[in-house]
Amino acid sequence: MTADSVQVRAVRRNGVCVLQVAGELEGMGADAFAERADAAVRSLPGPVLVDLTGMTFIDAGGARVLDAVMRTLPGGRAASVRACPPRVRRILDILGLPLDGRPPAGNSPVRRSGTPALVDEVRRARLHAAEAKLDASGTLAELADTRIRLAGTIERAGLVREQGRETLARSRAGRERAFRSRRLGRPGSLPAIQLLTGRQCGPAAETNPWSLAIVMNPIV
């Protein structure tokens, strides 16, 4: 393994130290990785979440070194793998190294000899709280994002409604025109003979609602 085949970086996020490990982690030469990871974690306080998003390869030896790094952090800080590509997760699962704070199946939960179980328990609880905090901030960000998208959708819906209204008006006008042209025989022409009743007959017939008039129109 060359020195730059694995990248290690620690960043502080919501009071949690996120240790980002990316690239290829081979067991051979992983001691240098362990030292760099230790130094990176030492620079930031708080529980440690290990982010393996950028990890492209890990072998059994690399996984064992990563496991050892996580179990022996300075100050006995707790660590857990937070983000892990499915490929890496599968390898860790086959190896029996879940690395996410759970004790591997069939193992004793006590890992450091002489450490009271209660201290371990407190560390684990603190880690879970940190994870929950990180999750909450992620959820808030998602919520804001959803709100922005929703506003966009509402705006689009308004536009669509407006277009719908216009289309409806156009289709109504079209229907009106079609109806008129059907009634008139030819667009713009009047019927040759019209029967007018009551008021239609004109102001003279206002007083007599029973008035009838026949109008002959010239064909235009």
Next chain:
Amino acid sequence: MALEELFDAGTLPELRRAVVEEAVAAGLAGERASDVALALHELAANAVRHGGGAGRLQMTVIGGALQCQVSDDGPGARGQASAPGLGTAGPWPLRPGHGLWLVTGLADQVDFAPGQGGSEVTVTFTLQPGTGSERAGCLPAGSDWTGAGGDGW
């Protein structure tokens, strides 16, 4: 098609890429090809670590399966029985967290044989679609180590 490569500690990354290419050419899907690369990487790393710092890899397609042989010139597994590590604490321990454990979890078949002065491991990956991925991820059945796992790390 066949691949034959010599490797040492410095060439393991190239070996992995060559293996993936070969496995894909043999007809294995991307995920399964990565399994082959990881299994052979573990065997090669063991050969480097315990077998004198270098070794040889051969890959061939035989009877619908990809057969891969990793051998070294010792002294690592010299004098071991035909299945070093299987239930015994050999130089290549077969227990959770270790390379050989991973190999048995990834390959469809693993055969150990003492080579000429060194050791020789043959792993087989079936090429029929589906069979490989179904098998993948399973731990060795009936292993003595399932109950005693986790000691030492």
